[in-house]
Amino acid sequence: MTADPILKERLSHAVADVPLDVEQRLAEIRGGRRSPSQEPRSRRPLTFLVAAALVALIGLVLWQVRPATDRGVADTSVQPTGTIAYASEVGAGTDTFDVHAYALETASSDDVLVVAGEVPDESPFVRWSPDGTRLAYVRTGEHPAIVIANADGSSPQDVDVGVPLEHGLFAWSPDGTRIAFTAVNPDPESAATPLAILDLTTGDVQTLWQTDGSWRSFDWSPDGTTFALTGGPLDANNAISGEDLGLYVVNADGSDFHPILRGSTVRYVRWSPDGTRLAFGLRKGDDGDYRYDVATAAPDGSDLSVLTSWAGWDNVPVWSPDGRWIAFSSDRDASPEQLEINASRADGDVGGFGVYVMRADGTDVRQLVPSGDDDVRAPVDWRA
Amino acid sequence: MDADATMRATSDAGSSERAAAGSFDRFFRAWFPAVARSAALVARDRDAGPDLAQEAFARVYERWAGLASVDHARNLAFRAAINLAKTHRARSIRSSPAGLDAGLDSRRHASEDAGADPSDPETATTQRLIVLDALGALSPRQRACVVLVDYADLETSVAASVLGTAEATVRVHLRRGRAKLRERLTPSPEEESL
Numbered sequence: 001m002t003a004d005p006i007l008k009e010r011l012s013h014a015v016a017d018v019p020l021d022v023e024q025r026l027a028e029i030r031g032g033r034r035s036p037s038q039e040p041r042s043r044r045p046l047t048f049l050v051a052a053a054l055v056a057l058i059g060l061v062l063w064q065v066r067p068a069t070d071r072g073v074a075d076t077s078v079q080p081t082g083t084i085a086y087a088s089e090v091g092a093g094t095d096t097f098d099v100h101a102y103a104l105e106t107a108s109s110d111d112v113l114v115v116a117g118e119v120p121d122e123s124p125f126v127r128w129s130p131d132g133t134r135l136a137y138v139r140t141g142e143h144p145a146i147v148i149a150n151a152d153g154s155s156p157q158d159v160d161v162g163v164p165l166e167h168g169l170f171a172w173s174p175d176g177t178r179i180a181f182t183a184v185n186p187d188p189e190s191a192a193t194p195l196a197i198l199d200l201t202t203g204d205v206q207t208l209w210q211t212d213g214s215w216r217s218f219d220w221s222p223d224g225t226t227f228a229l230t231g232g233p234l235d236a237n238n239a240i241s242g243e244d245l246g247l248y249v250v251n252a253d254g255s256d257f258h259p260i261l262r263g264s265t266v267r268y269v270r271w272s273p274d275g276t277r278l279a280f281g282l283r284k285g286d287d288g289d290y291r292y293d294v295a296t297a298a299p300d301g302s303d304l305s306v307l308t309s310w311a312g313w314d315n316v317p318v319w320s321p322d323g324r325w326i327a328f329s330s331d332r333d334a335s336p337e338q339l340e341i342n343a344s345r346a347d348g349d350v351g352g353f354g355v356y357v358m359r360a361d362g363t364d365v366r367q368l369v370p371s372g373d374d375d376v377r378a379p380v381d382w383r384a
Numbered sequence: 385m386d387a388d389a390t391m392r393a394t395s396d397a398g399s400s401e402r403a404a405a406g407s408f409d410r411f412f413r414a415w416f417p418a419v420a421r422s423a424a425l426v427a428r429d430r431d432a433g434p435d436l437a438q439e440a441f442a443r444v445y446e447r448w449a450g451l452a453s454v455d456h457a458r459n460l461a462f463r464a465a466i467n468l469a470k471t472h473r474a475r476s477i478r479s480s481p482a483g484l485d486a487g488l489d490s491r492r493h494a495s496e497d498a499g500a501d502p503s504d505p506e507t508a509t510t511q512r513l514i515v516l517d518a519l520g521a522l523s524p525r526q527r528a529c530v531v532l533v534d535y536a537d538l539e540t541s542v543a544a545s546v547l548g549t550a551e552a553t554v555r556v557h558l559r560r561g562r563a564k565l566r567e568r569l570t571p572s573p574e575e576e577s578l
Contacts, residue, residue: 003534004562010569011535013508014515015421018430025438026412029445098553 080104080325082384084318085126085135086355086369089376099126099137099153099380102355102369125168127381129176135381138168138181146170146179146198161198161205171220171227177201180227182215192234195227197252208254214240217268222275225252226299230266230280232259247280247301260301267292268316272360273323275299281315282306290343294328296360307362312339313353316378319360327357329378333367353377408448412441415458418536419465425531426524427469428516436472440464455542462532462546470524518568526561529554534562 084102126137128151136148139158144165149156163183170181178199185192194212198205213233220227229248232240247261247269265283272279278299281292292315297304307326308314316329331342334352342350354371355378358364371377416437423440424433444451444461451457519527525547532543533554540558544551 002539003537007530007534007562007565007569008537010515011425011531012421014512015424015430015433015535018421018424018433020417020420020434022413022416025416025434025441026409029412029438029442 078322078324080320080357082321082382084327084355084357084368084379085128085381085383086327086377086379087126088369100369101152104368107368125170125380127170127172128383129172130174131176132383134176136170136172136179138165138170146181148200159198159200160203161196162203163196163205163207169215169217171218173197173220174222174224180218180220182218183207185212195229195250208250210254210257211248211250213248217280219269219271219278220252221271221299222273226250227252228260228269228271228278228299230269247278247297249299260299261297261304270317270319271299272296272319273321277323277360279317279319279326281317294326294358294362296326305362307358308365312342316380318379318382320357320382321384324360325357326360327355327368327379327382329353330356331371332356333370351375355379407454408445411454411457415461416441419461422462422531422536423465423469425516425519425535426466426527427472428519429472430512430516432469432472436468437461437465439468459542459546462536462538466528466532466546470528515569518565521564521568522561523557526557526564529557530561530565533558 081104084104085099086102088098088100126135128135133151134148135151135153136146139145139147145158146161146165147156147158159179161181161183163186165181165183170179172179178197180195180197182193183196183205185194191214192212193215194207194209195215195218196205196207208227211227211229213229213231215229215231217231218227218229227250229250230246232244232246232248235241235244243263244259245262245266246259246264247266248257248259250257267281267283269278269280271277276298277296279294279296282295283292285291290313291311292313293306293310294308294314294317295304295306308328308330310330310332312331312334314328314330314332318327320326331339331352331354333354334342338352342352352371353376354367355369357366357368369377419440420434420437422433423436424430427433427436440461440463443464444457447460448457451460519530522530528547529543532538532546533540538546540554541551544554547554
């Protein structure tokens with residue numbers, strides 16, 4: 001794509017006579033002087049100290065007025081660390097996402113991991129391998145494939161799985177030798193998307209036909225024995241009845257498939273690193289697919305704990321590697337106008353979704369990556 | 385444009401050229417004009433462009449000995465200048481919400497009344513302000529992509545390297561940014577009939 005000559009002329013004309021003082025500026029740089037617009041260095045420490053004091057004061061005030069909770073006392077000395085991968089819509093309504101890496105220690109998020117347009121908007125998930133050396137995503141569309149790249153997104157390689165892919169949902173096995181994904185039932189009459197497992201060393205694919213339903217998310221347990229899935233089995237009309245909708249588990253060999261939470265719309269399930277909890281988005285109310293809370297439960301569906309209570313979208317939870325924190329997507333800081341649009345899903349112009357983090361008990365919610373009204377952002381993975 | 389020729393010649397020669405200490409002056413003279421004016425366009429502030437670029441080049445100078453190539457240095461200079469311009473723009477909006485837009489309407493009408501003679505200094509100034517105003521309709525990323533490709537003549541792959549994003553992302557922003565810019569710069573039928 002080359003320059004547009006008409007725009008080039010207009011842009012060039014707009015700045016053609018900007019005085020540059022090239023030689024003077026070069027001399028200043030060689031003499032160690034920065035631009036005149038930069039603050040004198042002698043003022044910087046004072047400015048920094050004032051800013052730091054203000055931040056500390058604001059932090060103290062916010063800490064004092066935080067909502068009370070009865071969920072127990074969190075270990076406040078532990079702070080979230082590592083790097084969170086989050087998906088960010090390229091432009092409103094473009095249906096394509098970048099995936100960025102947000103480094104918690106430096107609060108920076110400059111790096112883009114994955115090519116935009118290759119990550120489907122329905123489930124723009126990118127996940128690092130358990131050893132952190134690779135990342136994978138599923139490219140759907142005209143040339144679907146599982147793509148495995150270096151941990152920074154470089155050198156992507158397509159992996160031919162030999163069967164149609166669906167949704168972009170996948171999970172690494174804990175030992176990094178296999179990838180489970182949602183496949184397409186080859187029966188053209190079926191809308192089912194059963195789980196399949198690709199052995200990366202042999203290329204063999206095993207389909208778990210026991211899971212021949214419609215799944216919106218799933219995850220592989222840390223001990224490798226079990227899958228948790230959200231969605232439900234299909235009836236004769238290729239639909240999920242309301243009572244069948246929910247959270248399911250199945251052994252990794254396809255046996256013992258059964259629901260653990262029925263009659264609820266559940267999305268974006270993730271297993272905690274120690275395998276003792278499942279985190280997911282739990283829909284509340286019946287006014288469309290919008291109002292969700294982040295919740296956790298034991299792997300048998302017991303001990304359900306709803307962690308958030310925002311009136312809009314709190315969803316897409318992702319555990320920290322140490323299991324103490326949960327990142328999630330929320331529109332809690334969107335403008336009132338944008339919240340109305342989100343609630344009505346008007347024209348697909350939803351936005352105002354940022355990335356947040358909270359302790360695993362639901363306390364200490366913090367905004368990590370803010371969002372403009374045009375933006376849709378959600379965490380997709382977290383590594384140490 | 386002379387700067388264009390210099391830029392292209394330097395880019396052609398620079399891909400395999402090591403960014404040695406002695407060549408910084410040549411690199412600076414070749415690229416400072418384009419980086420400064422790009423920063424002015426992204427910041428929508430003609431006066432700020434050279435200062436922002438000087439700061440960007442100062443950062444390049446500090447790292448000059450360790451840079452692998454002139455292309456690398458060029459990308460770094462553009463990236464730093466663009467990021468500084470975005471920050472400058474955000475600060476400008478906070479400190480002066482009306483900013484550039486103030487008075488533009490009256491200038492636009494005065495220009496129309498004067499018959500839009502392009503040689504008239506007032507008309508030329510108004511036209512420049514109209515372009516900077518139109519750039520405000522673009523998101524910062526769209527603006528950066530349009531400026532880097534349509535003003536600075538960078539390939540989309542190079543713009544992607546500058547912005548630290550994928551080429552496909554640049555193309556998406558470029559397409560949308562150009563559409564918005566054309567829409568803002570093209571007179572409506574009512575305006576043309578005046």
